[in-house]
Amino acid sequence: MQSKSNRKIAVVGVGSVGASVAYALAISGLVSELVLVDVNSAKAEGEAMDLAHAAAFIKPVTIYAGTFEDCRDAGIIIYCAGASQKPGETRLDLLQKNYAILRGSLPELRFGSGDGILLIVSNPVDVLTYAALKITGLPPERVFGSGTVLDSSRFRHNLSRHCGVAPRNIHAYVVGEHGDSEVLLWSLAYIAGTGLDRFCGLAGIPPVNRQEVDASVRNAGYEIISRKGATYYAVSLAVRRICESIIRDENTILTISGLIDGIYGVSGCCLSLPAVVNSHGRGSPLKLPLAGEEEEALRRSAGILKAAINQINL
Known part of the structure; x- marks a missing residue:
């Protein structure tokens, strides 16, 4: 069982979806620590700075840009990395490029020995969730997608x-x-x-x-x-x-x-x-x-x- 005291969340990929997820979590009062990770480290730093400057308006939360290493002790890792859907594309059209990104990213996360949860948000979310299960070898109850x-x-x-x-x-x-x-x-x-x-x-x-x-x-x-x-x-x-x-x-x-x-x-x-x-x-x-x-x-x-x-x- 996950420790209820672990309110650290990592967001991997801070494009439009990842940045919006970070914003929603920052103002929720749920999180004590929020780390943003992106291959574009400057983008992650900018998003973290922008959110951190709201400190006077929200519940206390530590927000910073980090690396895959900073995800190891997170209670929840939210995976939002990858290409976004464009006009005329289906979610399944994103499969090959987003699977390649997932395959390269997940081994870098090096999940700790705890009971953190991996939440997949990137599309096609169902196929990537299945791939994440196979790549990480984590128990099925700890790897799932945002789904429907x-x-x-x-x-x-x-x-x-x-x-x-x-x-x-x-x-x-x-x-x-x-x-x-x-x-x-x-x-x-x-x-x-x-x-x-x-x-x-x-x-x-x-x-x-x-x-x-x-x-x-x-x-x-x-x-x-x-x-x-x-x-x-x-x-x-x-x-x-x-x-x-x-x-x-x-x-x-x-x-x-x-x-x-x-x-x-x-x-x-x-x-x-x-x-x-x-x-x-x-x-x-x-x-x-x-x-x-x-x-x-x-x-x-x-x-x-x-x-x-x-x-x-x-």
């Missing part, structure tokens, strides 16, 4: 706008790949313990347009990238939420990406399913009663990810 935590929030956001209910009062999950083959679990979407269609009837509002919401959630990243070039604010808050559950030992159910071994007939890949997250890391994924078409879609998503894994030399 953001996608699930996007799902709830859309349902919230239609139903007029706060997103945090909506239970709805996206599973599978963090990407084009992700699966929205409509059969398990509930508000106040009530299925969506029944809730809409009770509230006197039209049923949710499922095709419209599905397209909005699935294509959100592309829509944002086409307008501003990158996505980073929402994912940084998703990462902060994951770290909060670890540091505070919350036993929160989150759709993080991790090793799947036999559940729903899927094995040999990492993908997102609801799992309990606490100071131990990621618990076993929960086998929920999915609708038949949802389970089939999840297996198709797993097949796409396994084909991508076969493209890299693990």
